[in-house]
Amino acid sequence: MKTTEILDHWMQILKAGGRTEEYINKNYEIVYPFVESNPEPELDDLLEEAVRLTETASTRDVAKRRIQTFKQFCKIASKVDDDKSLWLTAVGMIETPTVGTTIQHVPSVKDVERVLANCVLARGRALYIAVLLMSDLGLRSGEVRGLKWDKVNLTVPSIDVVNAKGYKSRALPLGHSKRLLQAMLDRRAFYEESLKPIMLAPEPHYVTSNTDDGSPLGKACLSDNLLNISRKLGLDPTASPHSLRRHFATKMIEGGVDVFTIQKILGHSNIAMTWQYIQTAQTSIERMEAALRIGLTPT
DSSP states (O other), X not given: OOHHHHHHHHHHHHHXXXXXXXXXXXXXXXXXXXXXXXXXXXXXXXXXXXHHHHHTOSSHHHHHHHHHHHHHHHHHHHHHSSOHHHHHHHHHHOOOOOTTOOOXXXXXXXXXXXXXXTTTTGGGGHHHHHXXXXXXXXXXXXXXXXXXXXXXXXXXXXXXXXXXXXXXXXEEESTTOHHHHHHHHHHHHHIIIIIGGGOOSOSSOBTTOOSTTOOOOOHHHHHHHXXXXXXXXXXXXXXXXXXXXXXXXXHXXXXXXXXXXXXXXXXXXXXXXXXXXXXXXXXXHHHHHHHHHXXXXXX
């Protein structure tokens, strides 16, 4: 079923339930932009939209309202669409923001350097590799955790990135970042010498695996470690793996890379999502230029 049909069905349910026109319109306005550009979404599309709704909100309260509405839409979709698991998986993965905190910002180059310096010795450098793949290559958290060695080519430095649902892959070079390439070479050597001999799971193994059962760096482990390091360094308390992906996108935008190339690198299914990154970066640049014109330091 097309998302437009699902949205119409939901609106009918709200009307039948006696909801006010104002309430119905607010829900419609939150969901419609996504529906318009994603008639048959994939899981990554749903998760990206949740991030966009959160990070473009003016306050955490507004973000909470948006996410609750979007999750309700997904729940309705799970009842009427053939691919019920898609929508239920999204509902389970999308987190509702905590009331009262601020929206996360894109970390600066200096912030990322400080985070990396604190990741070097953590979990046999698995965390260090994970942060680099997001900050220097723009991978999603799930793509980093799902990356296996058979998708890594260190001779002609590149990786084949496969999204969470197992398709829509994209090939990305590693040579542009010397520190990322060197880290991958070091990680491969560590894997061959210390990890591969004790692995019980069949090959190919995950790049971020540090255990004999072959399991990758866990989602919670990645998020919690990044958050703890950020707090330790006095950085943004809302730091997340996705903020590193935004950091990478912002660097490309500020470097003059065109929107279509950025879309391909990030693996966005539609250009509308890429434009959200550009608008965020442009706002940051405009604020800095304005501050410099009047001799102030931007905050």
